[in-house]
Amino acid sequence: MTKRTSAKYKIDRRMGENIWGRPKSPVNKREYGPGQHGQRRKNKMSDFGTQLRAKQKLKGYYGDLTEKQFRKIYGEAERMRGDTSEQLIGLLERRLDAVVYRAKFVPTIFSARQFVNHGHVQVNGRRVNIASYQVKEGDVISIREKSRQLAIVLEAAGSAERDTPEYLHVDHSKMTAEFVRTPALSDVPYPVMMEPNLVVEFYAKN
Incomplete structure (x- = not known):
């Protein structure tokens, strides 16, 4: 397995979702996370954890962007008129x-x-x-x-x-x-649910 393929699969397993909808994703066989503690029962996520996960999933989907890259795109979306979460998706798709x-x-x-x-x-x-x-x-x-x-x-x-x-x-x-x-969120064919509104909430509080 190549390093790049391994990295993609690791993102899927970390998220617990097949975020690109690939037939060979390991999540299709086992939904728990990687590592020896991956099968532990998951506690209910805090609001912060839910928002962070939404950000990580969106960042991962677009090629595992760095925090600096993603934060810059979010900052641009925030300065634009209209719904920031929709503008964020538009910028990512462009x-x-x-x-x-x-x-x-x-x-x-x-x-x-x-x-x-x-x-x-x-x-x-x-x-x-x-x-x-x-x-x-x-x-x-x-x-x-x-x-x-x-x-x-x-x-x-x-x-x-x-x-x-x-x-x-x-x-x-x-x-x-x-x-x-430029597409709206509802136009983008994500295989899993993306929640850019939670990303906006994450950056608004952190």
């Missing part, structure tokens, strides 16, 4: 690595980050190698022509494991995806 993952150009959010960093992705015809780049409505994201026949791309595009969301117009024959609109 990350270039998230769009590449949603478009099924790669199999996982972790591989999406690496794929972008290695220069395989273009935005409006220009190469962008920053995974956190914020895509705008109307932007067209494409795979560089030299990279379109990579095994990882072909495998992901042909996978029936997940569908592309309605806020993207994806053409796998051309390996392009148009970011049509």
